[in-house]
Amino acid sequence: MKIELISWQAQGLRCPDAKIDLCSGGDHVPKVALIQMPNGTGKTTTLDCLRAAMDGSARSWSEKRVLEYQDSEKKPDTGKFLTTLKIEGSNRLVIEMTFDFDHGCVTYKTTYGSKNEDGYCPPPKVGRYLDPQFSELLFFNGELANQLIDGTQGSEASAIIDTFYGLYHLKRLQDLAQAAFEDAAKKGGRTVKAKTLTILEAKLGKLRKRQGEIVTEQSDAKEKAAQLKTEIQALERSTEEHLLNSEKFREREQEAIDNRHRAEMELEDQLQKISSNFANPVFLYDPLREQLQKLADNFEVLRLPEPSSAPFFKELVKEDVCICDREMNDGAKAAIERRAEEILGDSVTGFLNSFKDSVRNFCGEACDPSFEGLMEQLNNSLEALDAAQSKLDDIRREAEESGDMDVSAKQEELKEKKKKIQDLSDFIDETERKTQAGDGDDCDCLDYYAKEIQQAEKKLAELTGSLDLKARTDCLKELLDVAYREAHNKLKESVIDDANTQLREILKFNLVQIEDIGKSVKLDGRLSGSVGQNLSVGYVFLAGLLHGGGNQFPLVVDSPAGALDDVARRQVGGLLPELIGQLVAFVIASEREWFVEPLAEAAGNDVVYLTHLRLNEYTSGLLPSLGGEKVSETDDGIVLEGKECFFQLGVDSVE
Amino acid sequence: MPHEEVIEGVKNAAVAKGLPESAADRILAWLNEAESGSFAAKERREQLHKILEVMHGYDTRAQEEA
Numbered sequence: 256m257k258i259e260l261i262s263w264q265a266q267g268l269r270c271p272d273a274k275i276d277l278c279s280g281g282d283h284v285p286k287v288a289l290i291q292m293p294n295g296t297g298k299t300t301t302l303d304c305l306r307a308a309m310d311g312s313a314r315s316w317s318e319k320r321v322l323e324y325q326d327s328e329k330k331p332d333t334g335k336f337l338t339t340l341k342i343e344g345s346n347r348l349v350i351e352m353t354f355d356f357d358h359g360c361v362t363y364k365t366t367y368g369s370k371n372e373d374g375y376c377p378p379p380k381v382g383r384y385l386d387p388q389f390s391e392l393l394f395f396n397g398e399l400a401n402q403l404i405d406g407t408q409g410s411e412a413s414a415i416i417d418t419f420y421g422l423y424h425l426k427r428l429q430d431l432a433q434a435a436f437e438d439a440a441k442k443g444g445r446t447v448k449a450k451t452l453t454i455l456e457a458k459l460g461k462l463r464k465r466q467g468e469i470v471t472e473q474s475d476a477k478e479k480a481a482q483l484k485t486e487i488q489a490l491e492r493s494t495e496e497h498l499l500n501s502e503k504f505r506e507r508e509q510e511a512i513d514n515r516h517r518a519e520m521e522l523e524d525q526l527q528k529i530s531s532n533f534a535n536p537v538f539l540y541d542p543l544r545e546q547l548q549k550l551a552d553n554f555e556v557l558r559l560p561e562p563s564s565a566p567f568f569k570e571l572v573k574e575d576v577c578i579c580d581r582e583m584n585d586g587a588k589a590a591i592e593r594r595a596e597e598i599l600g601d602s603v604t605g606f607l608n609s610f611k612d613s614v615r616n617f618c619g620e621a622c623d624p625s626f627e628g629l630m631e632q633l634n635n636s637l638e639a640l641d642a643a644q645s646k647l648d649d650i651r652r653e654a655e656e657s658g659d660m661d662v663s664a665k666q667e668e669l670k671e672k673k674k675k676i677q678d679l680s681d682f683i684d685e686t687e688r689k690t691q692a693g694d695g696d697d698c699d700c701l702d703y704y705a706k707e708i709q710q711a712e713k714k715l716a717e718l719t720g721s722l723d724l725k726a727r728t729d730c731l732k733e734l735l736d737v738a739y740r741e742a743h744n745k746l747k748e749s750v751i752d753d754a755n756t757q758l759r760e761i762l763k764f765n766l767v768q769i770e771d772i773g774k775s776v777k778l779d780g781r782l783s784g785s786v787g788q789n790l791s792v793g794y795v796f797l798a799g800l801l802h803g804g805g806n807q808f809p810l811v812v813d814s815p816a817g818a819l820d821d822v823a824r825r826q827v828g829g830l831l832p833e834l835i836g837q838l839v840a841f842v843i844a845s846e847r848e849w850f851v852e853p854l855a856e857a858a859g860n861d862v863v864y865l866t867h868l869r870l871n872e873y874t875s876g877l878l879p880s881l882g883g884e885k886v887s888e889t890d891d892g893i894v895l896e897g898k899e900c901f902f903q904l905g906v907d908s909v910e
Numbered sequence: 911m912p913h914e915e916v917i918e919g920v921k922n923a924a925v926a927k928g929l930p931e932s933a934a935d936r937i938l939a940w941l942n943e944a945e946s947g948s949f950a951a952k953e954r955r956e957q958l959h960k961i962l963e964v965m966h967g968y969d970t971r972a973q974e975e976a
Contacts, residue, residue, distance in 0.1 A: 379946040420913045424944045428937070431958055727965035734923045734937070734965075742919035 256384055259284045259341040259837050260809040263305060267334030268324050268354065270297020271869045271892020277839065279863060279886070279896060284341060286832055286861040287854060288839045291847075291901055296869050298841050300324060302394060302813055308338035308350045310390035311363065311375035318359025325356045328891075332357055342367075342381055350375070384808065389418055392797060395812045403776045403793045404783050411774045412796070413747065419800040420746050425739045429732050436721065436728040443719035452718060459711045465696065466704040473686045473701070478774060480679040485782060487672050494651060494665045503657070504650055511650060515643035522636040529629050537618055539626050544618045551614040554607050568595040747772050750799060757795045761830055767792060787823025791830055798834030807836035815840045816850040828853035844904050851902075864901035867894050877904075912941045933964045 261284065264274040277288040292298045304324070307313035313321075324334060334354035342348050349366040363375035377385055392415060403412050417423050498508040532538040537547070571578065572588045581587065624632065654662040682699065690703035716725040755768045767788045770779040776796055778784055784792065801808045815831065816824045828850040831838055838858075842851075855862045866883065868874045870891050878893070883900025885893060912920075917938060924934040940957045943949040 382946075420916065421941075421945055422916060424912070424941050425916070427944060428940060428958070431954060432962070435955060435958060723968040724962070726968040727962040730927065730929075730965040731937075731961060734920070734927055734929070734933075737923035737926065738916070738919035740919075741922060742913070742915040745915045745919075746913070 256380070257343050257807045257836075258381065258384060258809065259344075259807075260288075260305075260811070260839055261339040261341050261347070263301070263308070263339070264337040265297075265301065265304065265335070267326055267329070267331040268297070268300055268304070268336060269326060270300040271867070272889035273867060273892040273894050274887040275865060275867065275894060276886065277863055277865075284837060285863045286837060286858040288837075288863050289851065289854075289865065289901065290839070290841050291844065291864075291866045291904060292841055293843060293868065293904070296867055298813065302811065302841065304336040304352065305338060305811060306390055306394050307361070308336060308352055309340070309385050309393070310387040311385070312387050312390075313352055313361035314363065314375060316361060321354060321359045321361055322356060324354055326891075330356075342378075348377055348381060350377070384806075392418065392800065393808055393811055395797065395810055401786065401789045401793065403796065404778065404789045405775060412772050412776045413743075413774065415797075415800065416746055416750060416772065417743065420742070422739055422743055422746075425735045425742075429735050432728045432731050436724055439724055440715060440719040440721045443721050452715070455711060455715055455718070459708065459715065462696075462704055462708050462711060466701065466708065469686055469699050469701055469704065472699075473683060474774070476679045476682050476686075480676055480683065481777075482782065483672050483676045483679070485780075487669060487676065490665055490669050490672070494662060494669075495647075497659075497661055497665070498650060498654060501654070501659070504654055508647070508650055511643055511646040515640060515647065518636050518640035518643055522633065522640060525629055525633045525636060528624075529626070529633070532626070541625055547614050547618055551611045554611060565595070568592070750796070753799050754792070754795045757799065757834070758792065761795070761833070762788065762791060762826075769796070772796075785823070786819055787826045790819065790823065790827050794827065794831060794834055798831075801835065809837040809839055810835045811839045811841075813841045814846065815842070816846045819850075821849040824849035825853045829857045832858035847902060862898075863896065864898045865894055865896055866901050866904055867892065912938060912945060916941065927966070929966070930964055933961070936961045936964060 261278055262274065262276040266272045275290065278284055292301070304313075307316075325331070326334065333356060336352045336354070338350045338352075340348045340350075346368055347366075351364040351366075353362050353364070355362065362373075365372050365374065365376045367378050367381075376382075414423075417426075495508065495512065498504045499512075501508075537544045568591060572583065572591050574583050577583050577587060577591075651662060651666055655666055685699045686701050688700055688702065690700050690706055694700055694703040712725065713722070716722045751769050751772060758768060759766060765785070765788060767781070767784045768779040769776055769792065771777040776792060778792070783789060798810070801810060816827060819827060824846075831854060840854075865886075866881070868877075870889075870893055874893075881895060881900045881903050883895030883897035883903075886896045887894035920937050920941075921934045924931075924937070927933075936957070940954075940961060943953070943957065
């Protein structure tokens with residue numbers, strides 16, 4: 256699916272009346288559209304209306320919200336916002352929003368090709384991509400990229416994958432099934448005492464609520480534990496580096512580190528060997544080799560299977576010459592027939608012959624080292640690892656006792672973090688253990704709640720006579736859970752691989768890679784990158800989704816370079832056109848420097864420069880010096896096209 | 911059309927549950943309609959009932975739990 260943003264037009268709204276045509280009246284959609292709108296020109300109104308036009312969300316706006324968009328000076332009864340999109344490179348989709356300020360509502364009109372309809376009705380093939388959950392991804396605030404990394408944004412990063420690939424429909428089907436069951440249960444429950452049902456439903460509600468809370472707490476605990484683990488590793492590395500720089504401890508520290516590394520490598524090697532041979536029973540238990548060979552030897556001497564080999568001898572004796580080149584006379588024929596009987600077995604022999612061959616191939620030579628040998632080596636490596644770690648701990652203790660404040664402080668912090676991580680692990684273990692006797696509504700064991708909920712639901716189903724429907728509903732929900740997990744994990748892996756490939760190319764000199772996508776986009780080996788790196792990761796992640804599988808969607812970005820320094824601006828500016836098919840960026844004058852030139856260069860100068868001003872006494876005075884081509888002019892707004900005029904607008908003159 | 915990983919996920923999950931091929935087909939048909947954006951509420955429920963028809967019922971579940 257290819258969707259491009261062509262133009263929009265506003266009238267009677269908080270933003271100045273204007274038409275913004277990204278194609279400059281032609282058919283070509285430029286790769287980059289830069290719209291410079293100084294503060295107070297109505298950028299937020301424009302962005303809100305663009306998004307509402309695409310996803311139809313203005314239909315549910317409150318009266319209060321609708322009135323916020325009314326032109327505060329003219330106070331018209333109605334306002335309009337018209338958005339034009341190009342679908343699949345040719346068809347135009349026009350969505351017209353009419354703001355009725357008297358009644359506080361917004362109505363839509365949709366035109367697609369020659370079809371004109373009242374209401375928000377984009378064609379189904381397009382509508383799927385204009386779903387509100389999806390359209391959120393098309394409108395990107397430059398700060399959101401940062402928030403994807405630190406997890407402070409609204410949607411979970413992982414949920415964005417679900418949105419893009421439509422996995423949320425699996426959840427919708429689950430919810431529909433549950434709702435249908437609950438409706439049926441309610442109808443069936445009218446013959447049972449209402450009070451009994453109410454008490455049971457209340458209990459079920461309470462159990463589900465607590466279960467949900469624990470799941471959230473567990474997820475938070477896992478995130479925190481992972482974060483603490485990274486911090487602990489960083490602290491340990493820092494302590495090691497500090498001691499390596501110390502005259503007193505350097506030699507011993509290095510030796511202990513080398514020993515630890517050696518033990519780790521040996522351990523890994525041994526585990527690898529055990530793992531690759533684990534499926535081999537003969538490896539695990541060598542006496543089995545001898546016993547299998549004995550079994551094979553005890554079978555009767557190799558014989559040919561009768562059903563498949565008898566015809567051979569029957570045909571042979573009819574020949575004039577034997578296969579050994581001797582004349583087939585009566586004596587030879589009799590000898591062959593007699594011997595054939597002796598060496599032909601029954602069809603079971605075919606299996607036995609095959610079995611004997613398999614045993615011969617399978618058993619082969621004894622494994623070296625054996626399983627027992629490898630287990631012993633494994634134990635030795637574990638002991639060596641423990642010893643190396645103990646030595647390192649001793650050196651730290653000594654450094655602490657000798658008055659090294661740096662080591663002291665780090666060790667204190669390490670102790671604290673290890674205690675926290677232990678508490679978190681204990682909590683996580685508690686949530687993940689199996690339920691046991693004595694568990695009650697004050698425990699944190701998820702298995703307990705799952706079983707209690709199951710029993711309560713079953714009881715409810717019994718009372719309402721809906722056991723069979725419950726069983727079918729549960730079966731469907733379980734199936735969808737499994738399907739979701741499989742699809743989500745595979746897609747997530749694919750997104751991460753593609754993004755990392757892009758990042759290796761783009762951030763050659765300051766590489767950062769994505770390790771996982773959960774609540775946030777987790778970077779490999781660090782909690783966060785630099786501002787520029789985070790933005791790069793955020794853009795690569797989103798752009799990969801928007802342009803996966805042959806799709807193309809416009810990315811509308813508010814303030815793409817806002818908080819970045821010059822280095823990061825150049826980096827991001829050069830990056831965006833490589834990632835995105837159509838970029839529509841709303842900028843203010845202070846963002847131009849270091850950003851627009853690399854952006855234009857990366858886009859092959861396929862850029863339209865638009866400057867949109869609210870007309871007043873001050874801005875009217877600026878117009879002669881700005882130049883540019885007037886592409887839209889109304890009594891309160893003007894749009895100028897042109898690169899010179901775009902750069903001419905001074906930073907301190909309008910902001 | 912659901913993504914190929916979603917299709918594979920649904921089919922694999924249905925096989926793992928020992929359900930007939932029609933189970934995965936009906937679920938995928940529902941997902942297809944849901945994605946197209948033209949799925950009316952009444953039809954959504956009707957299609958859901960068709961899916962539930964081929965899910966394991968109480969007798970099968972009771973046997974599994976036993």
